[in-house]
Amino acid sequence: MVDLLGQYKKIKDDVDKAILDVIESTAFINGPQVKQLNSELSEYLGCKHSICCANGTDALQIALMALGLKPGDEVIVPDFTFIATAEVIALLGLKPVFVDICPETYVLDTGKLLNALSPKTKAVIPVHLYGQCANMEEIMGIANNHGIYIIEDNAQAFGAETKVKGVMQKAGTIGHIGCSSFFPSKNLGCFGDGGALFTNDEKLAEKIACIANHGARVKYFHERVGLNSRLDTLQAAILLVKLSKIDEYISARQQAAEKYDFLLGSIEQIKVPVRAAYSTHVFHQYTIQAKNRNELQKFLAEKNIPTMIYYPAGMHNQEAYKTAGNFPVSEMLCKSVLSLPMHTELSIGQQEYIAKSIKEFYNK
Ligand SMILES: *Cc1c(COP(=O)(O)O)cnc(C)c1O
Secondary structure (H helix, E strand, O other), rough: OOHHHHHHHHHHHHHHHHHHHHHHHHOOOOOHHHHHHHHHHHHHOOEEEEEEEEHHHHHHHHHHHHOOOOHHHHHHHHOOOOOOHHHHHHHHOEEEEOOEEOOOOOOHHHHHHHOOOOEEOOOOOOOOOHHOOOOOOHHHHHHHOOOOOEEOOOOOOOEEEEOOOOOEEEOOOOOEEEEEEEOOOOOOOOOOOOOEEEEEOOHHHHHHHHHEEEOOOEEEOOOOOOOOOOOHHHHHHHHHHHOOOOHHHHHHHHHHHHHHHHHHOOOEEEEEEEOOOOOOEOOOOEEEEEHHHHHHHHHHHHHOOOOOOOOOOOOOHHHHHHOOOOOOOOOOOHHHHHEEOOOOOOOOOHHHHHHHHHHHHHHO
């Protein structure tokens, strides 16, 4: 699905030196690379504050804590996402409310979002799924009209851009807080766990940094309940090297996606991903909808082609989060989506082999 070794080999000298520098400095926690990464992330994204933390799940949890939500408050999330988005809501004693998604773009359906609002709704976490933005213009409009917070789950769309008020803005910088993950397979990935929060609000930025550091601004003086959620200096050093290549990585993914479109577009039994008019797509995943999906996946596996099902079950169907409700799009997608290999090192030969094999399956 990914080729992390191939990507590493191309930047090996820079990465190895960055790692050795940290080891020799022994500043393993809060070393200068962490500060530098925060500042380079802000510069790249065009936001005022970036605060790195231990992983993307912590980033979401810290965001909810920083907004001061109280047990019983409702937080709306798409039904079709990675579990972390809902998990942190439940962990804090808040109530996750699931909303169905759009059948073409796989992101939060804003019409259904409006219907799900209640007096207890305090926040919405739109997920920029697979690398394409939720409709932030509409979502920010709803947030402003109803006085609710928006936390963008930007774990899959680092570097994507979307039009809000006529201006292209980077995903993760539009809501009150944006959260990202540097899990190795994400578009900007480190060599372990990592995450970050983004905001343009100085007070929120201070709170976030305080929560991520045991609730202390001054060492050993704890003004609130916090977490130990830091990004290792080693990971920051690696991310600095990779952040300098991120636009190349994004364009390699976009080119691979166009190639897939070209190779697969004419196959009747599958649907290639639709691009929203309001957003760029950074293709964390290239996800098709396929007839006889499970059989196709098995057939491809026999040809040594890895594929993944993101996701086989919606939030409302997860044992820990069972909820009644109507989620026809999410349920349909759980049965039909299939993510094909997508990464920066994908070759045209590999893509042709994958396309040929998919055609072979349907022509059997
Ligand atoms: C990866 C991911 C997360 C969590 O990130 P971790 O760094 O693995 O904790 C959250 N939300 C979405 C949509 C993700 O894809």
